[in-house]
Amino acid sequence: MNVLIYMVPIALGLGLTGLFAFLWALRSGQYSDVDGAALRVLSDDDIEKTT
Amino acid sequence: MTEALDLSLYAKPEGNGTFGMELAVDGIACGACIAKIEGAVKQLPGVTEARLNFTNRRLHVAWLDGVFRPSQILTTLERIGYSGHPFVPLRAEQEEAAEARRLTRCLAVAGFAAMNVMLLSVSVWSGNATDITPETRDFFHWASALIALPAAAYAGRPFFESAWRGIRTRNLNMNVPISLGVILALGMSVVETAHHATHAYYDSALMLLFFLLCGRTLDHEMRRKTRAVAGNLAALKGETAHRFDGDELVRVPVAAVKTGDRLLVKAGERVPSDGTVLTGNSEIDESLITGETARRKVAAGATIYAGSMNDAGTLTMRVTAGGAATLVDEIEKLLEKAASAKSHAMRLADRAARVYAPVVHLTAALTCAGWLIAGASVHDAVVTAIAVLIITCPCALALAIPAVQVVASGALFRARLILNSGDAIERLAEADTVIFDKTGTLTLPEPRVVNAASIDPALLQQAARLALSSHHPLAVALSREAALRTPFDGATEEPGQGVRVMIDGVEARLGSASFCGVTESAAPEPGMSQIYFAHEGHNATFAISQWLRPDAAAAVQSLKVLGLDLRILSGDRSDAVRPVAEALGIRDWLGELKPAEKIEMIEALKAQGRRVLMVGDGLNDAPALAAAHVSLSPIDAADVTQAQADAVFLGENLTPVLDAIVISRRARRLMTENLWLAVIYNAIAVPVAIAGMVTPLIAALAMSGSSLLVTLNALRAYKGKS
Numbered sequence: 001m002n003v004l005i006y007m008v009p010i011a012l013g014l015g016l017t018g019l020f021a022f023l024w025a026l027r028s029g030q031y032s033d034v035d036g037a038a039l040r041v042l043s044d045d046d047i048e049k050t051t
Numbered sequence: 052m053t054e055a056l057d058l059s060l061y062a063k064p065e066g067n068g069t070f071g072m073e074l075a076v077d078g079i080a081c082g083a084c085i086a087k088i089e090g091a092v093k094q095l096p097g098v099t100e101a102r103l104n105f106t107n108r109r110l111h112v113a114w115l116d117g118v119f120r121p122s123q124i125l126t127t128l129e130r131i132g133y134s135g136h137p138f139v140p141l142r143a144e145q146e147e148a149a150e151a152r153r154l155t156r157c158l159a160v161a162g163f164a165a166m167n168v169m170l171l172s173v174s175v176w177s178g179n180a181t182d183i184t185p186e187t188r189d190f191f192h193w194a195s196a197l198i199a200l201p202a203a204a205y206a207g208r209p210f211f212e213s214a215w216r217g218i219r220t221r222n223l224n225m226n227v228p229i230s231l232g233v234i235l236a237l238g239m240s241v242v243e244t245a246h247h248a249t250h251a252y253y254d255s256a257l258m259l260l261f262f263l264l265c266g267r268t269l270d271h272e273m274r275r276k277t278r279a280v281a282g283n284l285a286a287l288k289g290e291t292a293h294r295f296d297g298d299e300l301v302r303v304p305v306a307a308v309k310t311g312d313r314l315l316v317k318a319g320e321r322v323p324s325d326g327t328v329l330t331g332n333s334e335i336d337e338s339l340i341t342g343e344t345a346r347r348k349v350a351a352g353a354t355i356y357a358g359s360m361n362d363a364g365t366l367t368m369r370v371t372a373g374g375a376a377t378l379v380d381e382i383e384k385l386l387e388k389a390a391s392a393k394s395h396a397m398r399l400a401d402r403a404a405r406v407y408a409p410v411v412h413l414t415a416a417l418t419c420a421g422w423l424i425a426g427a428s429v430h431d432a433v434v435t436a437i438a439v440l441i442i443t444c445p446c447a448l449a450l451a452i453p454a455v456q457v458v459a460s461g462a463l464f465r466a467r468l469i470l471n472s473g474d475a476i477e478r479l480a481e482a483d484t485v486i487f488d489k490t491g492t493l494t495l496p497e498p499r500v501v502n503a504a505s506i507d508p509a510l511l512q513q514a515a516r517l518a519l520s521s522h523h524p525l526a527v528a529l530s531r532e533a534a535l536r537t538p539f540d541g542a543t544e545e546p547g548q549g550v551r552v553m554i555d556g557v558e559a560r561l562g563s564a565s566f567c568g569v570t571e572s573a574a575p576e577p578g579m580s581q582i583y584f585a586h587e588g589h590n591a592t593f594a595i596s597q598w599l600r601p602d603a604a605a606a607v608q609s610l611k612v613l614g615l616d617l618r619i620l621s622g623d624r625s626d627a628v629r630p631v632a633e634a635l636g637i638r639d640w641l642g643e644l645k646p647a648e649k650i651e652m653i654e655a656l657k658a659q660g661r662r663v664l665m666v667g668d669g670l671n672d673a674p675a676l677a678a679a680h681v682s683l684s685p686i687d688a689a690d691v692t693q694a695q696a697d698a699v700f701l702g703e704n705l706t707p708v709l710d711a712i713v714i715s716r717r718a719r720r721l722m723t724e725n726l727w728l729a730v731i732y733n734a735i736a737v738p739v740a741i742a743g744m745v746t747p748l749i750a751a752l753a754m755s756g757s758s759l760l761v762t763l764n765a766l767r768a769y770k771g772k773s
Contacts, residue, residue, distance in 0.1 A: 004187065004190065005190075008171075008190075008191075008194055011167070011170070012167060012194070012198065015163055015166070015167050016163070018163070019159060019160065019163040022159050023156060023159060026152065026155060026156065026159070031155075032104065032106070033104040033105055033106045033107075034106060035105045035106040036085060036103065036104060036105030036106060039081075039082030039085060039105060040082075040085060042082060043082070043083075043085065043086050
C-alpha cells in the first residue's frame with residue numbers, strides 16, 4: 001500500500017488546483033454576470049461578414 | 052434640450068486619463084439588447100469601454116477625459132429606446148457584495164475540504180470493516196487533519212466571529228453551539244488520531260460547515276439580488292433639479308444639490324429639495340408629504356418640501372437644510388420615538404437557539420457525568436459527550452429557517468415585493484390587522500382620467516396623444532391614456548392655456564375651457580380637476596382625479612377572506628376618504644389625521660394585543676410605519692418612508708400586499724414544521740449518542756439526511772401564489 005504515500009498527495013494537489021481555479025474565476029469576475037454570459041455566446045457580431 | 056445636464060458627480064477616475072460611470076438601464080428585454088446597447092455607446096467618440104451586465108441591468112462606461120460629455124450616453128440610450136440613469140451604488144450594497152464574495156470563498160474551501168476528507172473517511176470506514184492496517188488508518192487520519200484544520204479555520208470564521216460576538220454580549224445565538232461543535236469535533240479527532248484510535252470526526256465537522264455555508268450563501272445571494280433591483284429602481288427615478296449657476300441654468304442630479312443653491316421648479320415637476328420660494332406663484336400638491344389631495348397655494352416666502360408636485364406655475368426656490376422645515380422636523384422626532392419604542396420581535400431562529408443551546412450543552416455534560424458514574428474511563432466519557440455535541444450540532448436546526456427564508460423571499464420577489472429586513476417574513480405572517488393609508492397607497496400615486504369610459508374612444512385617443520406635448524400635470528395624467536406614444540408633429544404649447552395642433556387640416560385644442568372655446572362646467576366631485584378638448588366641433592371634458600389602484604377592491608376582498616381586520620387612516624380630508632372607504636367596503640376609517648395621531652391609533656391597537664401591518668407611502672406615514680409591527684410601502688413612496696418599510700412593492704397593483712401575507716404565512720408554517728423535523732431528528736439521534744453508539748459513519752448519515760429533509764421541505768415555499 002506504499003503507493004498511497006504519493007497517490008494521496010497527488011489527489012489532494014488535483015483538488016487544490018480545482019479550488020484555486022474556482023477562486024481565480026470568482027476574483028476575475030467570471031460569475032458577476034451569469035445571465036449575460038449565456039446570451040453573449042449567441043451573438044455572432046465578432047464574425048466578419050463575407051458577403 | 053438646450054439645458055446642459057451635468058453628471059460630473061457620478062464620473063469616477065479610473066486611471067490613464069479615463070473616467071468611468073455606472074448606469075442603471077431600463078427596458079432591456081432580451082439578449083440582443085446587449086449588442087445593441089454596447090454597440091451604440093461604443094460608437095460615441097471618446098468612449099473606450101462599454102459593458103452591460105445583463106444580470107443586474109447595469110452598464111459600465113469608460114471614456115477618455117476631455118472629449119466626451121457623459122450626458123451623451125443618456126441621449127444615445129434614449130435614441131435607441133432605453134432609459135438609463137447613472138448612480139453610485141449604496142454603501143450597504145457594496146458591503147453586501149463583499150460579504151457575499153467572502154461567503155462564496157468560504158463555501159468553496161469548505162466544499163473542497165469536505166469532499167477530500169470524505170474520500171479519505173470512506174476509505175477508513177470500509178477499511179475498518181475489512182483489513183486496513185493501523186498505519187494506513189493513521190496516515191489517512193493525519194492527511195484528513197492536514198486538510199480539515201486549516202480549512203475549518205478559514206471557512207468557519209463567519210460562524211466563529213458571530214459566536215464570539217454572541218458570547219461577549221451574553222446573547223446565545225445558533226452560532227455558539229455550531230462553533231463549539233466544530234471546534235470540539237476537530238480537537239477530539241486530533242487527540243484521538245494521536246492515540247491511534249479507530250474513529251475521527253473530521254468529515255462531520257467539515258460537512259456541517261459546508262451545509263451551513265450553502266444556506267448562508269444562498270440567503271445572501273437572494274438579498275443581494277433584491278437589493279440590486281431596488282438600487283436600479285431608485286436610480287431610474289432619475290430625479291434631477293434645475294440649478295442656477297450664476298445666470299446659467301444647469302440640470303444636475305438631486306444628489307448634487309446643496310443647501311443655499313437656487314433652483315428652478317417648472318410646471319408639472321416635483322420639488323427636488325426642501326426650501327423656500329423666492330419668486331413665482333403656483334399651487335403645489337403635497338399628497339406625497341401629508342396625504343392631503345387638495346392643492347396648496349404658494350408664493351414668495353412659502354416653505355415647500357421635497358417630493359411635492361408643482362402644478363401650473365414656475366417657481367424659483369432657495370434650498371434650505373432639512374432642519375429648517377418644521378413638518379420634516381416633527382416627522383423626524385416622531386420617527387426617533389417610534390423606532391426606540393419598537394419592541395424588537397425576537398426572531399424564531401433566536402428563540403429556538405436560546406432554548407436549544409443550553410439543553411444540548413447540559414445533555415452533553417450529563418452524558419459525561421453519567422458515564423463516569425457508571426464506571427467508564429475519563430477518555431471514553433469525554434468522547435461520548437463530544438459525540439453527543441457533534442450529533443446534535445444544529446445542522447438541520449440552523450438550516451430550518453434560513454432555507455425557508457431563501458425560498459420564500461424568492462417567491463415574494465416574483466410577486467413583485469422587495470424585502471428590506473430579514474425577519475419581515477415572520478412578522479408579516481403574524482399580522483392580524485391591516486392599516487392602509489389612502490393617498491398613493493389605496494389610490495394610484497398619479498392622477499388618472501376617471502370618466503374615460505363615457506368618452507368616444509377616438510376622441511380620447513386624439514386628446515391623449517396631444518397631451519403628450521404638454522408638461523401640465525393634467526395633460527400628463529391624460530397622456531397616460533394614449534395608446535400611441537408618439538406626440539403630434541408641430542404641437543405648440545401656450546403657457547397656462549393649453550396645447551394646439553393641426554389634425555387633418557383642422558385645429559385641435561386641449562387645455563382650459565376658454566382656450567378650447569367651450570363653456571366651463573363644474574367638477575362632478577370636489578377634488579376633481581377638468582381639462583377640455585375641442586376638435587372639429589366635437590368637445591370632450593376629462594375629469595381627472597386620484598383613483599383606486601385597479602385591483603384594490605379585489606385585493607381588499609381577499610384580505611377580508613383571510614380574516615384580517617382592515618382599516619384606513621388618512622391624512623386627507625374626510626370627504627375624500629369616504630368614497631374610497633365605501634368603494635372598498637372598509638367600515639373603519641378616519642381622515643384628517645396628523646402623523647402623531649396615526650401612531651396613537653397604532654399604539655392603541657398594539658395595546659389590545661394586535662399585530663398591525665401598516666401600508667403607507669406618504670412622508671406623514673413614516674412614523675406610523677416605524678411604529679407598526681410590520682410595514683409595506685409602494686415603490687413610489689417618499690424616500691424616508693421607503694427606508695422605514697420592511698418591504699417595498701412594485702407596480703400599479705395592490706395584490707402584492709395580499710401575496711405578501713399568503714406567502715409569508717405559508718413560509719412561517721414551513722419554518723415551524725422544519726423546527727419540529729429538527730426536534731424529531733434529535734429525539735432519535737441523541738439517545739443513540741448518549742448510549743455511546745455513534746460512529747462517524749452514523750453521524751455523517753444522520754447529519755446529511757436531516758439537512759436534506761429540511762431543505763426539501765423548505766422548497767415547498769417556492770409556489771408564488773396560493
